[in-house]
Amino acid sequence: MTPQAVVFDIGNVLIEWKPERFYDRVVGEPRRRQFFDAVAIHAMNERVDLGAVWEDEVEALAQEHPDWAPEIRHWRHRWIEMASPEIPRSVRLLRALRARGVPVFALSNFGRETFDEALRHYPFLAEFDRAFVSGHLRLAKPDPAIYETVERDSGLAPSALLFTDDRPENVEAAAARGWRTHLFRHPDPFAELLVAEGLLSPEEAQ
Incomplete structure (x- = not known):
């Protein structure tokens, strides 16, 4: 049929959908690997996928990890570069x-x-x-x-x-x-x- x-x-x-590619370009692969190991960025994204407010989730994670705040905020302000x-x-x-x-x-x-x-x-x-x-x-x-x-x-x-x-x-x-x-x-x-x-x-x- x-x-x-x-x-x-x-x-x-x-x-x-290539977040890793984006971060490799912006901060370099070594720092991207450190970032992804230190910060549960994909878990945050899964919460957004289930209906949590995108901006709120990104900002809460940035406040939780101030040393990685610029990288985390890219997920909000430069997200379209990851989805392209x-x-x-x-x-x-x-x-x-x-x-x-x-x-x-x-x-x-x-x-x-x-x-x-x-x-x-x-x-x-x-x-x-x-x-x-x-x-x-x-x-x-x-x-x-x-x-x-x-x-x-x-x-x-x-x-x-x-x-x-x-x-x-x-x-x-x-x-x-x-x-x-x-x-x-x-x-x-x-x-x-x-x-x-x-x-x-x-x-x-x-």
Whole structure:
């Protein structure tokens, strides 16, 4: 059966998400490694992804670690440099599916404010038929409840959903519910899959 909808992760599928690359460029790799070892910056980001207020979380962490405050505040003031650039062929595939009339959803771990910030820089993020954003739902992948939310709100059976994500644990959680899945590494294999599934022609998938 041809999938009835395609579900996209955003980070490292449609937009590159490379905080380490940003910090290596700005402060150098040795200091970045020290920073990430000393400060639970990813744990802070996970709280934001679950709905905590972005600015409040960043500032609280900066107050907790004054020696690292400039680096921590980059997560607020220069965040878009970590979430860039877009992945052009993935965006083309998203738009080709929409042009074909295939429903497309986003399912992404994203804070409320960070998603709004991304929308300002990447207008294509407004083109989904529905965006399931963890910060709004207060649920995050790979919690099975967030996948259940997509099923319930879309009215589609798990087997009708084709999902791509760059994190194996997120793909595995979707597959456990019966979703059709693709571990994203590069747009080319994903494009080939969309053609193989009958969702796009080879020309549309270019």
